[in-house]
Amino acid sequence: MRHPMPFGADYTPERTVFRLWAPQAAGVKLQRFCTGSDEEPGARFLGEVPMRGPVEGVFTYTAPGNLKNEYYQYLLTDSNGNVTWSADPWALACGVNGQRSMVVDLAETDPSGWAKDRGPDLAGKAPVIWETHVRDFSSDPRSGVTPAHRGKYLAFTEADTTLDGAGDRPTCLNYLKQLGVTHIQLMPIFDYGSVDERCPEGGYNWGYDPENYNVPEGSYSSDPYHGEVRIRECKEMIRAIHRAGLGVVMDVVYNHTYRNDSWLERTAPGEYYRTMPDGSPANASGCGNETASDRKPFRDYMLSSLRYWAEEYHVDGFRFDLMAVHDVETMNLVRAALDRLPGGERLLTYGEPWSALPTRMHPEAIPAGKAAVRQFNSRLGIFCDDTRNALVGSPFTVFEKGYANGNPTDKLAERIRAAAHGWCDRARLGYANNPGQILQYASCHDNYTLWDRLTIEEGAQNYDCMEPHRLQCCKLVSGMCLTLPGLGFFLSGEEFGRTKHGDGNSYQGPEELNRLDWGRTELFADLVAWYRGLLGLREWLVPMGRLQPERAKGDYLEVPENCVGFRLDGEGTWSAFLVYYNPYETGKPVTLPAGEWQLLCDGKRSDLWKNDAPPVVSGGWMLPPCSAVVLGSC
Numbered sequence: 001m002r003h004p005m006p007f008g009a010d011y012t013p014e015r016t017v018f019r020l021w022a023p024q025a026a027g028v029k030l031q032r033f034c035t036g037s038d039e040e041p042g043a044r045f046l047g048e049v050p051m052r053g054p055v056e057g058v059f060t061y062t063a064p065g066n067l068k069n070e071y072y073q074y075l076l077t078d079s080n081g082n083v084t085w086s087a088d089p090w091a092l093a094c095g096v097n098g099q100r101s102m103v104v105d106l107a108e109t110d111p112s113g114w115a116k117d118r119g120p121d122l123a124g125k126a127p128v129i130w131e132t133h134v135r136d137f138s139s140d141p142r143s144g145v146t147p148a149h150r151g152k153y154l155a156f157t158e159a160d161t162t163l164d165g166a167g168d169r170p171t172c173l174n175y176l177k178q179l180g181v182t183h184i185q186l187m188p189i190f191d192y193g194s195v196d197e198r199c200p201e202g203g204y205n206w207g208y209d210p211e212n213y214n215v216p217e218g219s220y221s222s223d224p225y226h227g228e229v230r231i232r233e234c235k236e237m238i239r240a241i242h243r244a245g246l247g248v249v250m251d252v253v254y255n256h257t258y259r260n261d262s263w264l265e266r267t268a269p270g271e272y273y274r275t276m277p278d279g280s281p282a283n284a285s286g287c288g289n290e291t292a293s294d295r296k297p298f299r300d301y302m303l304s305s306l307r308y309w310a311e312e313y314h315v316d317g318f319r320f321d322l323m324a325v326h327d328v329e330t331m332n333l334v335r336a337a338l339d340r341l342p343g344g345e346r347l348l349t350y351g352e353p354w355s356a357l358p359t360r361m362h363p364e365a366i367p368a369g370k371a372a373v374r375q376f377n378s379r380l381g382i383f384c385d386d387t388r389n390a391l392v393g394s395p396f397t398v399f400e401k402g403y404a405n406g407n408p409t410d411k412l413a414e415r416i417r418a419a420a421h422g423w424c425d426r427a428r429l430g431y432a433n434n435p436g437q438i439l440q441y442a443s444c445h446d447n448y449t450l451w452d453r454l455t456i457e458e459g460a461q462n463y464d465c466m467e468p469h470r471l472q473c474c475k476l477v478s479g480m481c482l483t484l485p486g487l488g489f490f491l492s493g494e495e496f497g498r499t500k501h502g503d504g505n506s507y508q509g510p511e512e513l514n515r516l517d518w519g520r521t522e523l524f525a526d527l528v529a530w531y532r533g534l535l536g537l538r539e540w541l542v543p544m545g546r547l548q549p550e551r552a553k554g555d556y557l558e559v560p561e562n563c564v565g566f567r568l569d570g571e572g573t574w575s576a577f578l579v580y581y582n583p584y585e586t587g588k589p590v591t592l593p594a595g596e597w598q599l600l601c602d603g604k605r606s607d608l609w610k611n612d613a614p615p616v617v618s619g620g621w622m623l624p625p626c627s628a629v630v631l632g633s634c
């Protein structure tokens, strides 16, 4: 069964069944075309035919013959005789810019070996997610990727890329498979409306502008005109990422659509969205409209769409944009629906636990925001802005420093201790059910990059110089994010001082500002090595099992004022770990717990643990300045 959707165009070589839910339409006609737009060579109208129905709001038409790769749209007539056209909101394929839907033979879009393609088995590793954008990933001319593939899905299929295509400094997926992260989170890859697919080089957008929820974006494909191409290439990307041993998390934006006048609205006016008392669109998304997951039509749509991406595209998880625009019940149903799929339990689900503005959901529905995390399924997680703000300061007040970048106050130290409750004091875990629900992070696509934030706070101008204190500060911040209880997450390039030259909201481009500058892996080789060592050490320190309920086995340690330290039980090579954070620019003395301790990470180097005989320390010891330190029992 390749077509799990209740509506849309269900293709077999013998016939195609079209189904549309249009509860207010008096009549619907199906129109068929050779191409996805009238501007293309071979454009031809193939005729129109009235659909049967409605039966409970559903119109149906069975077209005999093989309609593969034909394009279609609907003409809807309401009871007053007004006629509207719409593409199919349930379409699985579409033409250029998503303006016409397409009948697709999904089996033909499978790359070789697709039936055996699987996401990675993490074997007890706790996920660490690396966020990127398809175009940013490879559009750097130095990426080593074939020019035709730069900025495209197919860039991910190049396995052995190196900087400038010469030497041995890996780039793109070749780099990532050695970094130690478990998942790539891709900013929107569903079809969005804010880049003209006919000339993508003329524009740029992050893509939080859904046009066709169940179709991949065309501007990342080698041919946006033939709807089957983007599907095949998107699958090829996912297969390549899986072969590199990594999972794919899809950033999904079900909270709003690009246009108020979307296909959903055109085919079923008022059914899928929330409105204000005067009938105008509600706007919790801050983008002009908000969908209504608390009502059946959109809830069912969202569940079908998510199942489809999981099953057809083998994605390994979903990141929900503005998740508090959705209601808790829907989000728990999402988790349950994914869990019912074969192997579905391993799919990650997490989101932003906020909305841009208050929602207009039903008064009895509960927004899936921070205040409601205890009502979430315990495997539905959230981005923890509390830890982020404590670590580096709020993104909304850029000159307000955080604990790790020059402001180690009592209050912020207490917040860092609270962030470590998942290890040491589960009774005070706060709003989460378990530490596996928390994503610890310091940077994502929104706001300043970590490097830019630190640069701006210093009053510095030069984003391209490897300033030593700033570098050490990056090590402390990432050292904390990746040793505090929770899932790991960082913006791609955080590990090589990614800069957008002080632009805190680069969603519209330009490409040159957003793309990963792979040359910085050379300039920041020391920082890359830090992340790599830390991610390797984390496998011992933060196994997935330790993030589950009832597995807290740690204690806070005696530390100098406003430093933070905790002891964790280990397994295998090290039976216990000590983790210390010193946010000061001077060394701070500590008395280590009894016994001898191997220095696994000293705050500057995170790969000491790889040595046959790491340095051994005991008794009184000096925490290095501005450091996250890990010691292991001998």
Ligand code: CA
Residues within 6 Å of the ligand: 097, 098, 191, 192, 193, 194, 195, 197, 211, 217, 218, 219
């Ligand atoms: Ca598009």
